Every structure is written in C-alpha cells, then in structure tokens.
Amino acid sequence: MILALLSQILNVLGIISQVHWSSQTDYFTAAVYEHVRLGNDDPFQITIQKNLALYAEVTGRAAAAGADIIVFPEYGLCKGKSTRHENRKILEHIPNPYKENWNPCVQKEKFRDRPILTKLSCIAKVNGIVLVANMGDLQPCQISQDPHCPSDGEYHYNTNVAFGRDGTLLARYHKMHLFFETTYNIPSTPEYAIFNTDFGVMGMFICFDIIFEDAMKLVKDYGVQTVLFPTWWFDELPFLAAHQFQEAWSLGLRVNLLAANMHQPSVGTLGSGVYSGTQGVLNYTHIPDGKPKLLFAKLPKNPHKWHFKNNIQPRPIPLQDRFKSSFFEYDKNALKENFYLAVFKGIRNVKDHYFWCEEVCLLAACRSQKSNQCSSFPTTTKTIFTKIKLSGNFSTRYVYPNVLTSSLYLQPLAKWTFSMSHQLKELVTMPTLTDPVLSANLYGRCYDRDPMYRT
Numbered sequence: 001m002i003l004a005l006l007s008q009i010l011n012v013l014g015i016i017s018q019v020h021w022s023s024q025t026d027y028f029t030a031a032v033y034e035h036v037r038l039g040n041d042d043p044f045q046i047t048i049q050k051n052l053a054l055y056a057e058v059t060g061r062a063a064a065a066g067a068d069i070i071v072f073p074e075y076g077l078c079k080g081k082s083t084r085h086e087n088r089k090i091l092e093h094i095p096n097p098y099k100e101n102w103n104p105c106v107q108k109e110k111f112r113d114r115p116i117l118t119k120l121s122c123i124a125k126v127n128g129i130v131l132v133a134n135m136g137d138l139q140p141c142q143i144s145q146d147p148h149c150p151s152d153g154e155y156h157y158n159t160n161v162a163f164g165r166d167g168t169l170l171a172r173y174h175k176m177h178l179f180f181e182t183t184y185n186i187p188s189t190p191e192y193a194i195f196n197t198d199f200g201v202m203g204m205f206i207c208f209d210i211i212f213e214d215a216m217k218l219v220k221d222y223g224v225q226t227v228l229f230p231t232w233w234f235d236e237l238p239f240l241a242a243h244q245f246q247e248a249w250s251l252g253l254r255v256n257l258l259a260a261n262m263h264q265p266s267v268g269t270l271g272s273g274v275y276s277g278t279q280g281v282l283n284y285t286h287i288p289d290g291k292p293k294l295l296f297a298k299l300p301k302n303p304h305k306w307h308f309k310n311n312i313q314p315r316p317i318p319l320q321d322r323f324k325s326s327f328f329e330y331d332k333n334a335l336k337e338n339f340y341l342a343v344f345k346g347i348r349n350v351k352d353h354y355f356w357c358e359e360v361c362l363l364a365a366c367r368s369q370k371s372n373q374c375s376s377f378p379t380t381t382k383t384i385f386t387k388i389k390l391s392g393n394f395s396t397r398y399v400y401p402n403v404l405t406s407s408l409y410l411q412p413l414a415k416w417t418f419s420m421s422h423q424l425k426e427l428v429t430m431p432t433l434t435d436p437v438l439s440a441n442l443y444g445r446c447y448d449r450d451p452m453y454r455t
C-alpha cells in the first residue's frame with residue numbers, strides 16, 4: 001500500500017519534471033560515436049592520423065545535427081601496444097588544465113610535437129563543440145623525489161581529454177582501474193575530473209572505472225549532472241553487457257550518461273548509448289554488424305537526481321532478514337525454457353585478479369550443463385512474462401536495475417519501473433512489456449566491502 005502510494009507520488013513528480021524540462025534551454029544535444037578503428041595494421045602514426053581524420057569528419061556531422069558535445073571511445077585512435085617501450089610512442093605529454101589554460105589549436109608552436117592534442121583541439125574549435133576523446137599521457141617524474149615514480153622516470157596514463165567549444169583543454173582524466181593494461185600506471189590518488197560547460201557540470205572516467213566506488217562518488221559527492229564515458233567493454237551476461245550496465249548505472253544514480261564504446265563484435269565489444277537517469281535510455285545501439293554508429297539524443301541538463309545525503313542511515317540487520325523475497329507471474333503454457341531466480345551476495349572474482357562485492361537479485365534465462373546449474377546465458381528467449389516483480393532489502397543503497405529482452409534489447413521505462421525506499425529496492429514490469437524476457441535484475445554494489453584494488 002505504502003509502496004503503491006510512493007510510486008504514484010513518483011509518477012506525479014515525473015510528470016511535473018517533464019513539464020519543467022520542456023523549455024528548450026533546459027536541454028542539450030549529445031552525440032556518442034561507436035567506432036570501428038581504421039588502419040590497425042599500419043605504422044602507429046598512420047593509424048592515429050587515419051582515425052583523427054575520421055573523428056574530424058564525424059564531429060562535423062554531429063555539429064551539423066546540432067550536437068553540443070561528442071564523445072569518442074577508449075583506444076579509439078590506436079590500440080595499446082604490448083610493451084611499455086612500444087606503447088610510449090603513442091603517448092603525448094598532456095599539460096595540466098587545472099593550473100593553466102591551454103589551447104593547442106591556437107598555441108600551435110607550443111604543441112608542435114603533439115599532433116594528437118593539436119588536432120583534437122582544432123576539431124572542437126572548428127565545429128564549436130565540446131569534444132571528449134581517449135589517448136595516452138606521458139608525465140615525467142623524479143625517481144629521487146617521488147617514491148611512486150616508475151624506474152624509467154615516466155608515468156604513462158590511459159587518459160581522457162575534454163576540449164571546449166573554442167579548443168581549450170577543459171579537463172584531463174587518468175584511468176584509475178586498469179583492466180590488464182600492464183604498460184600503464186595508475187595515479188597515486190584518485191582523480192575526479194569535473195568541468196563546467198554551458199549545458200551543466202560534466203564528469204568523466206574510463207571503462208572499468210564504472211564498476212568501482214570513485215565513479216559513484218563523482219556523482220554523489222561532486223554534483224556532476226552528466227558523465228562522459230569512453231569505453232572498450234567486453235559484454236558479459238547476465239549483468240554486465242555494455243549497454244545493459246550503462247543504463248542500469250545511469251538509472252541507479254539518476255545521472256546522465258554518455259557512453260561511447262568501440263565496435264568489435266568478434267570479441268564481444270559493442271553497445272553505446274545516451275541515458276538520462278530516471279528517464280532511462282534515450283538512444284542506444286547494440287547491433288553486431290561491423291559498422292560504426294553515430295547516435296544523438298536530446299537530454300535534460302539536470303537529470304532528476306536522487307539526494308542521497310538526505311537519506312536516513314540504514315540500521316544494520318543480518319543478511320537473512322534483509323535480503324529475500326521475489327515474485328513473478330507467468331503463464332505456465334508460455335514458459336518455454338529454463339529460468340532461474342537467484343540471489344547472491346559475495347565477492348566477484350575476475351581471473352583471480354580483480355575483485356568486487358556484489359549483492360544481486362536476478363531472474364534470467366539460463367542453461368545448465370550436467371551438475372553445473374545455470375552456467376551459461378542464452379541471448380534469445382521466447383518466454384513472455386505477464387509480470388515480474390523483484391524486491392529486496394539490500395544492505396547497500398547502490399543498486400543498479402535492468403531489464404533485458406530477447407536479443408539483448410533495452411526497454412523504455414514506460415514498460416518497467418524501479419523504485420527505492422531506504423533498503424527496499426523494487427523492479428516491476430508493466431503489462432505493456434510484451435517482448436520475451438532474457439533477464440531482469442537488481443545489481444547491488446557493496447562498495448564498502450570491496451577488497452583492495454590492485455593493478
């Protein structure tokens with residue numbers, strides 16, 4: 001009863017917000033580019049040149065369509081090299097934008113030795129657009145003065161750069177959570193890359209970072225309204241397909257997310273989109289056709305954000321009491337394959353190397369092999385549920401909800417809802433959801449119990 005009332009109140013707020021947002025000036029237009037890298041077998045200078053030329057052409061199209069910002073993916077200009085010595089050649093020294101103003105397109109002499117920064121800055125300037133791209137940064141350090149300084153006297157960072165409409169370097173971000181990228185270093189203290197634009201406060205990070213606590217803190221503690229997310233992501237069911245987790249994260253934190261992924265379906269890399277918090281997905285792609293995609297969406301500058309700080313501190317309760325109960329309805333005749341309902345709380349282990357704490361509630365189609373229950377996940381199903389309702393009292397307040405239908409389609413939020421009230425998180429599908437379901441899940445992240453991250 002109380003919940004029904006709450007969801008009615010939330011619906012009414014939704015309507016009010018939409019009316020409020022209907023003025024043109026409350027919106028901006030974003031473009032994300034899912035990129036097929038060119039010239040992989042060329043010498044690295046040629047590869048970079050070819051991809052920069054493509055970025056220029058794509059940004060021109062985005063600006064012509066009225067985009068205020070464009071985001072390109074991680075490793076979009078050149079793939080990483082396998083040794084530190086080789087990889088060094090694709091890096092450029094990126095100056096600190098927080099201490100001084102830099103405009104490589106204008107200060108051409110100063111940046112003569114840095115063609116990537118110069119070109120990206122000029123692309124932003126020529127098109128009058130904010131541009132976010134990923135590249136490598138080289139920062140010299142003093143072994144005698146800095147205990148973290150690598151033995152070759154240089155930090156090498158996987159880095160995002162953001163340029164303003166006039167070509168100024170607005171922000172620089174060094175990736176904190178490398179994913180088996182052994183030639184790169186991580187900064188000794190976490191970086192929060194935050195910058196202002198005429199369409200709100202932006203923040204950014206890279207790929208694997210999205211799993212961890214600093215990504216959440218960027219939204220929760222720093223008032224970021226829109227997150228820019230270059231990535232090179234490998235799909236993983238049932239929780240972490242690229243577009244699936246992008247939507248879930250944006251919705252769980254009620255923040256805009258502009259996610260640009262590489263497109264390499266042969267290794268499971270695809271899926272980009274524009275998401276706006278409680279409005280859900282605005283535009284996305286997850287089509288394994290080998291072709292690049294330029295996506296647009298118009299989104300509110302200030303998504304309807306949840307105010308965590310006003311929440312009451314949850315009181316500790318033992319796990320058994322606080323994490324149970326799910327419910328779903330289905331037409332028995334319609335059930336055409338195996339579905340599992342599962343709850344899990346514990347530490348995820350990726351190749352004995354990366355670990356994080358999960359608290360999840362899941363309904364998913366899955367297959368079993370011999371004694372190995374639910375060991376693989378199909379990508380298509382035929383079963384239509386009349387209703388799915390997942391609720392759980394989670395010990396974490398950070399829960400990322402998602403519904404995937406057959407062939408990994410996302411569904412608009414008119415077809416399912418997510419609500420949270422203190423510890424209780426609830427996902428309910430509507431009768432309008434008539435596509436066969438692949439999975440519905442509440443993916444909780446218990447950041448406070450994450451083991452220490454190591455590279």
Ligand SMILES: *[C@@H]1O[C@H](CO)[C@@H](O)[C@H](O)[C@H]1NC(C)=O
Nearest residue numbers: 282283284294295296297298
């Ligand atoms: C999504 O992007 C495509 C490709 O640019 C565009 O044609 C379409 O209109 C966009 N859809 C929405 C809902 O904005």
Ligand SMILES: *[C@@H]1O[C@H](CO)[C@@H](O)[C@H](O)[C@H]1NC(C)=O
Nearest residue numbers: 322323324325391392393424
């Ligand atoms: C969540 O906790 C509340 C209060 O302890 C309890 O009334 C409710 O039944 C619980 N719900 C679920 C789904 O476990």
